[in-house]
Amino acid sequence: MSALPDTASPLYEKVKEYILTNIGTGKWSKDRKLPSENEFVAALGVSRMTVHRALRELTSAGFLIRLQGVGTFIAPPRPQSTLIEINNIAAEIVARGNRHRSEVLVLERITPTKELSLSFEFARRVSLYHSVVVNFENDLPVQLEERFVNPSLIPDYDKQDFSKTATYDYLMQKTPVTEVEHIISAVPADAETARHLAIDIGSCCLLLHRRTWTGAIVATISKLTYVGSRYSLGSRYSPSLRA
Amino acid sequence: MSALPDTASPLYEKVKEYILTNIGTGKWSKDRKLPSENEFVAALGVSRMTVHRALRELTSAGFLIRLQGVGTFIAPPRPQSTLIEINNIAAEIVARGNRHRSEVLVLERITPTKELSLSFEFARRVSLYHSVVVNFENDLPVQLEERFVNPSLIPDYDKQDFSKTATYDYLMQKTPVTEVEHIISAVPADAETARHLAIDIGSCCLLLHRRTWTGAIVATISKLTYVGSRYSLGSRYSPSLRA
DNA sequence: ATGCGGGAAAAGTATATACATGTATGTATA
DNA sequence: TATACATACATGTATATACTTTTCCCGCAT
Incomplete structure (x- = not known):
């Protein structure tokens, strides 16, 4: 009834x-x-x-x-925002059925600049891990990934072989991310970037800045540069799926 | 105790x-x-x-x-994805304390090309609304927004004055979005885009393709071009907030 | 050894009950 | 008239209880 x-x-x-x-x-x-x-x-x-x-x-x-x-x-129709998803580049490449390979250019411990130290919200100048990795899709470079890592959260970052384990996978595995900040912009390639990505100086690149937090502590700061003509960020998702 | x-x-x-x-x-x-x-x-x-x-x-x-x-x-650490939020550009500009203004270049009903019709997943060729709008931040053009709208879902799209109501607001208000697809890339500006945005041909732009669905029906297809040097997409969010 | 069966344990659902807390409203009083 | 209080009603939380569904595991019989 x-x-x-x-x-x-x-x-x-x-x-x-x-x-x-x-x-x-x-x-x-x-x-x-x-x-x-x-x-x-x-x-x-x-x-x-x-x-x-x-x-x-x-x-x-x-x-x-x-x-x-x-x-x-x-409730009023929908929040005035939609989302796009940013996936692990290695997984994305493999999912497309292509070969993924990465090349570690730099993996070191550095003393940060004052500005960088500020971004980490550090009071004192603490040393950081710094890595630069190029990701290839079928031997064509598609992304340059520069990252600074808080050693108090990920103490053995430099012990990894990042030509095997993707840096993103490794970080996600080591520490829970409670907050993420993203800024996406389009910029022309500078000389060094162009060299690493095998493109012309000034070609369009997608630049993704990312900061991640674990609790109140900044865990990582990354600068991901994608070759505009070879890569795009995509996603499809259902806004009401958050049940 | x-x-x-x-x-x-x-x-x-x-x-x-x-x-x-x-x-x-x-x-x-x-x-x-x-x-x-x-x-x-x-x-x-x-x-x-x-x-x-x-x-x-x-x-x-x-x-x-x-x-x-x-x-x-x-649960295993985190899904291998993080999200960025894409907000209504008019609201974003106002939120930053700047003036927002938009200029309607085109607002018409057209018969779509075969390709466009395919993107809408139409069997027959149905006519569509087509709009082109430039958005200004403090009288500087920052975004060019080209949009195709399914008239069966939003029948009076062309009756609006989009120099007053933001197109995005209007659409969100008219029909519930159940699914969204986004593709972000970086491209050099072509001649027409450069003219509308008052930038040099070939300068870096952020290109955002968006398709929205209402149920199984494609509601809108948009191409949003942001001036790389004047605009970036940003967000900060907590992955665990979905409680 | 293998397979079957039954019991224990774990999460999942549903209800009745009680009380807590916040909001609106109407009435009595100053 | 205006304020204060009482009341009704709404959602929010907490508990005890009962039963369901699924899985695991151990012991028994073949």
């Missing part, structure tokens, strides 16, 4: 589906209040806790907004 | 914090089983439902993996 779908899923999932359907068909107008938890209980014949769970999950998925003491409302 | 933090947050949040802390400090080795729900109940003095909620939320946030009948495990 209840209006719930009769799929073979848990009750709270049916309630979620029921609510989403009624939002989608416009049965509940976008600016008025949804039924209260107790009204759902009466209408659907399930317990309040089950309704509550359904509503809570739809809220955390961004479909609803709930105000304690007031009621439940339909 | 319990080992839970004494912050002023709900119990299940304290349990989550407690678990995350113990994962972070390596108290629980990465490949062994975490305590069972009942063991948590005994150790922390809270009910099983509370423990269950904490564990469930940490699981949906990607920190844990749970197997019915087996146990709870620490």
Whole structure:
């Protein structure tokens, strides 16, 4: 008798589906209040806790907004942002069925410049790991990757053979990333970059700056330069998948 | 007496914090089983439902993996991807405290080329809306935005005054986006682009291709060209915020 | 040794109940 | 009229309990 779908899923999932359907068909107008938890209980014949769970999950998925003491409302269409995904370049190349190879140009411990030390949010000048690696797709250089690493978080960074393990894989494995900052821009290649990537000086490159944090500590700062004519960043994703 | 933090947050949040802390400090080795729900109940003095909620939320946030009948495990470090956010350019410019202005160059209904029709996954050739807009930051052109819009989803696209309402805002408001595809690359400016953006032919530009879907239907296809020297895409975000 | 069966253990779901907390509203009082 | 208080109602949290579903493992019989 209840209006719930009769799929073979848990009750709270049916309630979620029921609510989403009624939002989608416009049965509940976008600016008025949804039924209260107790009204759902009466209408659907399930317990309040089950309704509550359904509503809570739809809220955390961004479909609803709930105000304690007031009621439940339909969330405004979508956040004004969309996302693109940045993948591990080695994995991407292999996924395309091509050969990946990398060449380590530099792997050393350095004393940072004042500016770099600032980017790491260091009070004192602490020494850092510094690596420069070129990534090849079918023996064609596609990316130059310069990275500075906080040795307090990744103490044995320089012990790795990065021509075998991808630096990205290694870092992701060693320390959990709690925050990421990205800046993407397009720049002409300077002399050194052009030499490493075997392109003309001034050709368009995609420049990706990345900082990662572990807790409150800056873990890595990277500068990834992609050859514009040979590489692009791509992704496809569903905004509402964050259930 | 319990080992839970004494912050002023709900119990299940304290349990989550407690678990995350113990994962972070390596108290629980990465490949062994975490305590069972009942063991948590005994150790922390809270009910099983509370423990269950904490564990469930940490699981949906990607920190844990749970197997019915087996146990709870620490999830492998992170998915091999990080995200960058692409915001509405008008909002971004205003957020920086600068003036935003846009100029509509083209707003028409066209019959698409065969290739474009294919990108829309159309069987027959259906006419499309086509718009070209230049966005200015403090009277300096920073982005050229060419867009094709499916009229079956947004029938009155051409009735808008896009020098007032941002196209992106308008689209987001009209139709829910269920899927997005992005491709970012770096290209030299061609003659026409250079003219519209007031830059030299061949200067570096950031090129962003975007397709959006509403359900199974392609809603929009956009080509956004940013002046490399004047604009970059940036974001900062917490991978674990998807709770 | 192999395979089968049953029990123990683990997570998953559902409910009833109680209390906590925040919000709006109406009524009585100054 | 305006303020204060009481009340009703909404969501939020916490617990006890019961049952389900899945997996693992051990012991027994073949």
